[in-house]
Amino acid sequence: MSGTMKSATKSAAKGATNGIGNSRAAVGVSGIGVALPAGRLAVSEIHEVWGTVPPQVLRRRGVTHRSVCDPDADAVTLAAEATRTALRAAEGPAPGAVFFGSQTCPYLTKAGAALLADMAGLPRSVFAADVQFSGKSGTAALLCALAWVGAGFADAALAVGTDTLGPHVAPGDPQEYTAGSGAVAVVVTRDAALATVDATGSATSDTNDGFRTDGERHIRTGGAVMTATDVGLIEHCTTAWERLGAMPGPPRFLAGPQPDAVTPVRLAKRLGLPAECAAPCVVAQGIGDVGAAAPLLGLARALELAAPGDRIAVLGYGCGAGSDALLLTVRAPATDTGLSEALTARRTVSYAAACRQERHFQGLDRLVGSYE
C-alpha cells in the first residue's frame, strides 16, 4: 500500500498531496485512548542483574524505566482498557470493524479482535481481524481501518496497537532493558473529529531483525549487525516516508517508532526534519518500547499538543515487517486520551517481582491447592 489514498490514478503521480484529507469523506481519527500497566522496573536494576549492556549505552538510549505487565493483564486486557477510553471520547457511529494489532496476543490460534469486540460491547455483526506478528501491527491496523472506512465497508472502525513485550523477551537479552507493555486504541470514522489522513505510505522487505518461530518462547533479535547498519528501521522508515510525497514544509509533529527514547529524534534528523518535531512525541523514557503501540502513543501525545491545522506524521516500524507512514492534518486537539494519567499512575516493581509477574521462569506449578 503506498501513495495517496484518493484514487489509483492520482496516487500514481508521485507528489500528489491530499488524497482523502481534502475529499468529501475526510476519513480520519475521531477518538484515541491509551492504556499502560502501572508497574515500572528501573533499567539500572536490570543492569545490576545482567550487565549485558554497558551503562553508558543504556544512558544514551534515554530510557530509565520500563513498564511491567501485571500478572492478570495481557495484550487483550490492555487493548480493552484503551478501547474504553477511545470510545468514550469518540462521537459518531459505533465501529463496524475491529483490527487488533499485536505481536504478543495471548492466543496463538484465536482472534484477539473477537475478544476485544465483546469486551468493547460491539454488536455481533462486527468485522474482526487480527493484524499480527510485528511491531508495526499498530500502524498496520490503523491503515486497515482507514481503508475499511474509506472504502465504505463501515461508517467507523476500531484499530488497536497493543503489545506486552516484557513477558516475551528473554532475560539477559539486550532488548530486555526496554521491553515494555502498553496499548493504544484509535477510532476511525468518516468526517473525523480529531484529524484527517492526507497520505499514507509503506515499505516492506524480508529483514530478519526480529522474529519468533512457532513454539519458541522468546522474541529473538537479529543482533547488533542489523541495528548498527540501519538496514532495518532507518531504511524502511525512509522509504515509507518518501511515499508520502512532497510536503509544503516539515510537519509539526513526527510520531516515530520508539524502541528507545532517542530513535525518533535520530530518524527525524535522517529525514531532514528538525528534532523539535520528534522530541515532544517521545514517551518511551519512563515506559520503554511498547512495540505496536509505540507510534500510536506518539500520535496520542501529538494530538494532545496540536492545534487545528497542524500536520502530524506517524511512522511505524516492525522488525521483519517493514514500515508504515501516515500524514494527518489536525482538526481539533484530543482532550481525553488517558495518556498523562497512564504515565503518572505507576508502581515500582523489583526485578525479581517483574520476573515472576511476567513468567520468565517456570515456578513450581502446584495445580491443586488445599483450599480448592
Place this chain on the structure above:
Amino acid sequence: MWSPTEPVYRIATPTPAKAWRSRDGRYRLVGNRCEDCVLPFFPKRRVCPQCHSRSLTETVLAPYGRVVSAAEDRTPLIGHVGRDSRPFAIVALEDGPCVLTELVDVDTGTDAGGEGGPTTVTEGTEVELVVRKWRREASGPYQYGYKFRPRRAR
C-alpha cells in the same frame, strides 16, 4: 516446552457454555432491570425478587462506583503464587447494584508507593471498571472479567 501462558490449574470451573453465556456480564457489567419496579440487578436475574415480575430488560451498568467496604484476602490460593494478599472490595455501582470484586493498582502495604504510586482504598473511594484475566477455565481458555481500580478519568 515452557510457555508464558499460565498452567491450567485444577480448579473446577463451570462448563465453557456457562462462561460463554456470562461473558457480557464479566466484560462490561451487563445486568438487567425490572420493567415494573425499575430495580437494577447484577448479575442478571430471571425474576424480580421484589415484585416477582418476569419482564426484565438487559442494561449495561455504569463502569464506575464507590467502595462500600474493602479488605484483603491472604488465603494462599493456587494460581496466585507469590501474591501475599489479594485486595478486594464491595463496590456500589452508580446504577445501584453492589459487586464483590478484586481491586488492582491499590496499595497493599507491600508495594513501593511514592509519587503517583498506588492509592489506599477506603470506604467511599471512587473506582472504575477494568477487564483483567481471572483464571484459566478447566477446559483451557483464559477467563477474563471485571476488576476495579481507583478512578482515573473524570
